[in-house]
Amino acid sequence: MEDLKKISVQKNNDGTELDVFNPTPYKLIGKGLQGAVFKVSDDRCVKVYVDEKYCTMERNALEAGQNSNIVPHMFEVGPNYIVMEYINGESLRDYLEKYTTFPYSMTKRILSLFHQMEKVGYKRIDANLRHIYVVNGGLKVIDHVNSLSINRTAPIKFLKGLRKRRLMGSFLEQVKELDYERYSKWKKALREHYGIEY
Incomplete structure (x- = not known):
């Protein structure tokens, strides 16, 4: 796709945001600090990175x-x-808007997702709520730049996102019932590393 080379993505002067130059017809659908994502067709998108290392x-x-x-x-x-x-x-962030307690069926799916991430060999077993997508009864995760480099066995970003929505308590109670060992590990990490008591 030759026209992808025309897209330029770079950090702004203070390094807090991306400046995007896009002379193509591809619609910008998201950006973070490492790159920007453009929709190129109904079933494909392209992520253009600030740095080749990302x-x-x-x-x-x-x-x-x-x-x-x-x-x-x-x-x-x-x-x-x-x-x-x-x-x-x-996105799971949008999906959860309609709930006041975390759905039990979704807890099972989240535990399965984190288990699959471990099986793949990822070191960062975590994701923002906006990076987890509910699709065809399953879940998919995007934004994997740090999945092999950051070692995180407790899903801190995920739990903080739930805490903000007042769903962390109901989620962890269900995890406690379904996978006590994982629950204990997460509870300890929340307390020791982030000062979050549950």
């Missing part, structure tokens, strides 16, 4: 997970971009 890191993480059903499928990799599956689903 592209390499995410490519390696996505390659590790290609045999699972929890990460986007990759179609093409360039020096600073990856064309991957466009996840057509609802």
Whole structure:
């Protein structure tokens, strides 16, 4: 895809945001500190990275997970971009808006997701609520730049997102019932490393 080379993504002067130059017809659908994502078709998007090292890191993480059903499928990799599956689903952040307690069936799916992330070999067993998508009865996770480099066995970002929505308590009570060992590990990590008592 020759026109992908026309897209430029770089950090602004203070390094807190991305400046995007996009002379292509591809719609910008998201951006973070490492890159910007553009929709290229109904089933594909492209992530263009600020630095080639981030592209390499995410490519390696996505390659590790290609045999699972929890990460986007990759179609093409360039020096600073990856064309991957466009996840057509609802983010978990939006999905949970209608709930006042965490849905029990979703707790089972989240535990299965984290277990699959471990099986893939990811070191960071965590994700923002906005990076987990509910699709066809399953879950997919996007943004894997740090999945192989950051060692986090307790899903701190995930739990903080639930805490903000007052759903952490009901979720952890269900985890306690379904997987006590994991619950104990997460509770200890929350207390010792982040000062969060549950």
